[in-house]
Amino acid sequence: MSSTENNREEPAVAGRYNLIEQISVKTGIARDETSFGTATVEEGSGLLVSQNLMLEGIDFNLMYFPLKHLGYKLVVRTIAGIYASGGTPSALSVNVALSSRFGPEQTEELFGGITLAAKKYNTKIRYFDLTSSLTGMTLACTAWGSREGDVPAARKPAATDLICVTGDLGAAYIGLQILERERRIFESGADVQPDLSDFQYVISRQLKPELRTEVLAELAKAGIAPSVSTVIREGLASELLGVCKNTSMGCRLFYEKIPVDSDTYRNAEEIGIDPVVAALNGGEEYEFLFIAPVAMAGSINKVNGLTMIGYLTDASEGCLLVTPGDEVVELRAQGWSW
Amino acid sequence: MSSTENNREEPAVAGRYNLIEQISVKTGIARDETSFGTATVEEGSGLLVSQNLMLEGIDFNLMYFPLKHLGYKLVVRTIAGIYASGGTPSALSVNVALSSRFGPEQTEELFGGITLAAKKYNTKIRYFDLTSSLTGMTLACTAWGSREGDVPAARKPAATDLICVTGDLGAAYIGLQILERERRIFESGADVQPDLSDFQYVISRQLKPELRTEVLAELAKAGIAPSVSTVIREGLASELLGVCKNTSMGCRLFYEKIPVDSDTYRNAEEIGIDPVVAALNGGEEYEFLFIAPVAMAGSINKVNGLTMIGYLTDASEGCLLVTPGDEVVELRAQGWSW
Numbered sequence: 167m168s169s170t171e172n173n174r175e176e177p178a179v180a181g182r183y184n185l186i187e188q189i190s191v192k193t194g195i196a197r198d199e200t201s202f203g204t205a206t207v208e209e210g211s212g213l214l215v216s217q218n219l220m221l222e223g224i225d226f227n228l229m230y231f232p233l234k235h236l237g238y239k240l241v242v243r244t245i246a247g248i249y250a251s252g253g254t255p256s257a258l259s260v261n262v263a264l265s266s267r268f269g270p271e272q273t274e275e276l277f278g279g280i281t282l283a284a285k286k287y288n289t290k291i292r293y294f295d296l297t298s299s300l301t302g303m304t305l306a307c308t309a310w311g312s313r314e315g316d317v318p319a320a321r322k323p324a325a326t327d328l329i330c331v332t333g334d335l336g337a338a339y340i341g342l343q344i345l346e347r348e349r350r351i352f353e354s355g356a357d358v359q360p361d362l363s364d365f366q367y368v369i370s371r372q373l374k375p376e377l378r379t380e381v382l383a384e385l386a387k388a389g390i391a392p393s394v395s396t397v398i399r400e401g402l403a404s405e406l407l408g409v410c411k412n413t414s415m416g417c418r419l420f421y422e423k424i425p426v427d428s429d430t431y432r433n434a435e436e437i438g439i440d441p442v443v444a445a446l447n448g449g450e451e452y453e454f455l456f457i458a459p460v461a462m463a464g465s466i467n468k469v470n471g472l473t474m475i476g477y478l479t480d481a482s483e484g485c486l487l488v489t490p491g492d493e494v495v496e497l498r499a500q501g502w503s504w
Numbered sequence: 505m506s507s508t509e510n511n512r513e514e515p516a517v518a519g520r521y522n523l524i525e526q527i528s529v530k531t532g533i534a535r536d537e538t539s540f541g542t543a544t545v546e547e548g549s550g551l552l553v554s555q556n557l558m559l560e561g562i563d564f565n566l567m568y569f570p571l572k573h574l575g576y577k578l579v580v581r582t583i584a585g586i587y588a589s590g591g592t593p594s595a596l597s598v599n600v601a602l603s604s605r606f607g608p609e610q611t612e613e614l615f616g617g618i619t620l621a622a623k624k625y626n627t628k629i630r631y632f633d634l635t636s637s638l639t640g641m642t643l644a645c646t647a648w649g650s651r652e653g654d655v656p657a658a659r660k661p662a663a664t665d666l667i668c669v670t671g672d673l674g675a676a677y678i679g680l681q682i683l684e685r686e687r688r689i690f691e692s693g694a695d696v697q698p699d700l701s702d703f704q705y706v707i708s709r710q711l712k713p714e715l716r717t718e719v720l721a722e723l724a725k726a727g728i729a730p731s732v733s734t735v736i737r738e739g740l741a742s743e744l745l746g747v748c749k750n751t752s753m754g755c756r757l758f759y760e761k762i763p764v765d766s767d768t769y770r771n772a773e774e775i776g777i778d779p780v781v782a783a784l785n786g787g788e789e790y791e792f793l794f795i796a797p798v799a800m801a802g803s804i805n806k807v808n809g810l811t812m813i814g815y816l817t818d819a820s821e822g823c824l825l826v827t828p829g830d831e832v833v834e835l836r837a838q839g840w841s842w
Contacts, residue, residue: 182634182635182636185608185611185634186632186633186634188608188612189608189611189612189615189632189634192612192615193612193615193616193618193619194619195615195618195619195629195632196629206595206597206630206631208594208595208630208648213551213648215553215595215597215630215646215648217555217597217599217631217644217646218599219599219601219633219635219642219644221601221635221636221637221638221642222638223638224601224635224636224637224638225635256546257544257546257553259544259553259555259646261555261556261557261644263557263559263562270523270526270527273523273527274526274527274530274531277527277530277531277533278531280531280533281531281532281533291533291534292544292546292553293544293555294524294527294533295524295557296520296523296524296527297520297557297559297562297563298520298559298562299559299562300559300560300561300562300639300640301638301639302638304557304559304642306555306557306599306644308553308555308597308646310546310551310553310648
């Protein structure tokens with residue numbers, strides 16, 4: 167799910183996926199299987215294209231999202247798919263639609279963040295346009311880049327292949343819960359000055375996500391060619407179920423292996439949320455999910471910031487989650503009510 | 505201006521351009537001069553990328569815009585820039601955000617039009633996604649393609665260069681006025697059955713624009729290399745002033761040379777609008793505007809569907825419009841109040 171969706175009455179993610187499948191079938195538009203959480207790849211040319219649309223009230227709430235951070239996140243979110251597909255982004259194109267409540271200063275703030283992220287990730291802004299909106303702010307961004315020709319050809323995923331993730335999970339979701347809590351307190355009119363110093367890490371993961379390009383570089387250097395590589399945008403469980411569906415595989419995911427930062431863990435417990443459940447289902451993480459042959463376990467182990475959290479199985483075994491008590495349950499996306 | 509903007513209180517186009525320039529300067533983002541109404545060109549690789557964002561209430565009104573036509577127009581509007589830049593689109597990526605008032609049938613209608621246009625223009629839909637919107641429909645589309653390596657290198661525009669347009673102008677704007685008139689009649693509750701048979705051409709130009717790719721093919725075959733090539737999206741006057749600004753040239757445009765279809769002419773007079781003023785200022789035409797050396801006048805004359813409407817001058821002479829009475833006035837975009 168995308169960030170603020172959690173707080174509204176929304177059709178379930180499953181409903182959205184069903185509609186996407188329905189459109190694919192009825193119109194004959196193949197939704198490129200490799201595109202889920204990744205970039206569209208033009209075979210042969212090495213060209214990668216990634217498109218991203220963000221709507222106010224759906225993907226961000228300007229009550230607590232500073233415009234500079236929003237611009238930064240827009241770029242990170244767009245280029246993430248290109249990195250996940252083994253490429254490097256080189257250029258960006260940005261369309262911003264603004265209602266009359268946004269003036270030049272706010273527009274500059276937003277573009278300040280866009281410029282900062284473009285610089286950080288060595289990407290050139292080749293085009294931008296400003297248009298009108300009746301209500302709120304709408305951001306559309308397209309990134310393109312290329313993949314080196316000498317990337318080893320990915321083989322088909324197979325049973326026993328390892329499931330790996332970069333960094334740590336759940337932080338962006340916990341950060342969102344903190345921000346939403348403060349919003350509710352503010353809206354209730356309570357005269358409380360928020361002290362968010364204890365929540366810095368989780369809030370920064372929500373407001374200013376970064377991509378672990380250094381882990382990707384280490385992977386490439388170690389000659390590890392993932393058979394599947396994607397970015398976690400809608401929650402680990404959702405992405406992994408998507409991978410299993412697209413590759414006709416099952417999986418076994420170990421609850422206790424899912425990496426959660428100690429700050430995330432503490433903050434989650436403080437607000438009464440199971441940190442690993444947040445890690446399983448929280449969206450907007452921008453960590454990468456890889457599938458790689460078990461033979462590479464030794465090399466993977468040496469890569470900093472990469473954690474093995476499970477393995478693929480035959481589809482007949484289903485998609486399973488192994489709990490701390492060694493109980494085996496079905497893996498579900500968004501398995502509890504937000 | 506975009507289609508339905510005309511009917512609302514909007515900051516003048518000039519205000520928008522000023523803000524765009526301000527953002528360019530303050531953030532150091534160069535808004536690629538060649539991108540205005542064209543695609544972003546990656547020099548060397550021949551890659552062309554074009555991005556397009558359409559918002560309900562700004563760029564279309566679903567009261568009279570059938571969803572299938574809207575999907576078609578989304579694609580045409582996106583790929584137009586690639587054709588204008590001398591390229592051929594090969595692939596598309598589409599993001600659609602829908603509020604809960606849109607069901608699966610409407611989504612299918614929309615994608616039916618997208619598919620139809622993609623097929624018509626030989627472009628493959630490589631990716632699509634559906635997300636939520638709080639209010640209305642938002643469409644984002646990115647197209648990419650390539651330009652053949654053997655396109656003759658464009659030279660800098662010079663005084664005496666000819667200004668040429670494809671097809672005819674003003675129709676989409678008159679079509680919009682008719683549709684808006686019918687909307688007002690409908691909303692007033694009047695019990696009148698609309699008879700739009702007399703307005704077929706202008707309405708089709710608004711609802712289902714096509715690109716004159718056959719004229720582009722003839723141009724290429726005749727070896728005519730325009731020094732500037734763009735698509736008319738915000739009105740002839742606005743585009744031409746943009747070209748003059750970007751190339752530091754002036755122009756002399758002949759009012760009586762501007763091509764207007766006889767149906768457009770008649771319909772415009774019926775509703776009390778000067779047809780050539782509509783042709784000068786009406787947006788969403790999707791005709792192409794070219795600048796080409798005067799030495800090519802003979803070849804240009806032989807190309808079907810291409811009209812010479814004026815020529816470039818030194819900047820010091822200004823941007824001028826020659827009226828039917830041979831009066832010379834300053835060329836302005838959106839020179840009268842809508």
